Amino acid sequence: MENTICIDFGTSNSSVYFYKDGKLVHLDFDQGSYLLPSYVMYQQGQAVVGTAAMSSFGRNGCFVIGSVKRIIGLDYDEYLSYGNSGVFGCEVKRGGDGMPYFVVDEKGTLKSPVEVASELFKAMKEQANTRMSPAKAECAFITVPADYSTPCIQEIRQAAEMAGLKVTKFIREPTAAALSWC
Numbered sequence: 001m002e003n004t005i006c007i008d009f010g011t012s013n014s015s016v017y018f019y020k021d022g023k024l025v026h027l028d029f030d031q032g033s034y035l036l037p038s039y040v041m042y043q044q045g046q047a048v049v050g051t052a053a054m055s056s057f058g059r060n061g062c063f064v065i066g067s068v069k070r071i072i073g074l075d076y077d078e079y080l081s082y083g084n085s086g087v088f089g090c091e092v093k094r095g096g097d098g099m100p101y102f103v104v105d106e107k108g109t110l111k112s113p114v115e116v117a118s119e120l121f122k123a124m125k126e127q128a129n130t131r132m133s134p135a136k137a138e139c140a141f142i143t144v145p146a147d148y149s150t151p152c153i154q155e156i157r158q159a160a161e162m163a164g165l166k167v168t169k170f171i172r173e174p175t176a177a178a179l180s181w182c
Contacts, residue, residue: 003138011069042104049123063104072113073152121163140165
């Protein structure tokens with residue numbers, strides 16, 4: 001358990017717990033907050049995650065993606081039927097594989113929802129590693145909505161693996177809420 005983090009992967013915010021010295025510890029992010037805003041901004045080919053990205057959401061010339069959890073695992077036609085595409089921030093285009101991709105710079109560079117979510121998982125893992133030292137985050141329990149389809153869950157697994165995390169278990173959000181209450 002010393003190498004495992006528990007991630008509540010949220011649409012607007014995410015949070016992380018880990019074990020240290022036999023105790024469950026809530027990971028602090030920006031300014032002591034236990035919430036990491038689930039926003040990713042691309043600047044000069046680099047990803048900026050969290051509060052800095054969220055504060056630039058909707059600004060002209062900024063390529064900020066929010067609510068990636070809502071689009072992950074959907075094909076482009078499912079994305080079109082979603083309705084309010086403004087929640088994602090960046091322009092979304094159909095890829096050659098029929099999947100949605102975010103436009104993340106002036107050149108038209110495309111990133112998949114899996115790649116964007118991976119940036120969030122990387123940030124969570126890096127922050128956890130600094131607090132867990134000498135242990136390092138290798139495995140993760142991740143919450144998912146009760147109604148998530150297999151493709152959605154598989155893409156979250158892929159994003160976590162791209163960030164260097166092995167997903168030990170997915171926990172449905174109602175179950176996670178019940179466990180935290182108990």
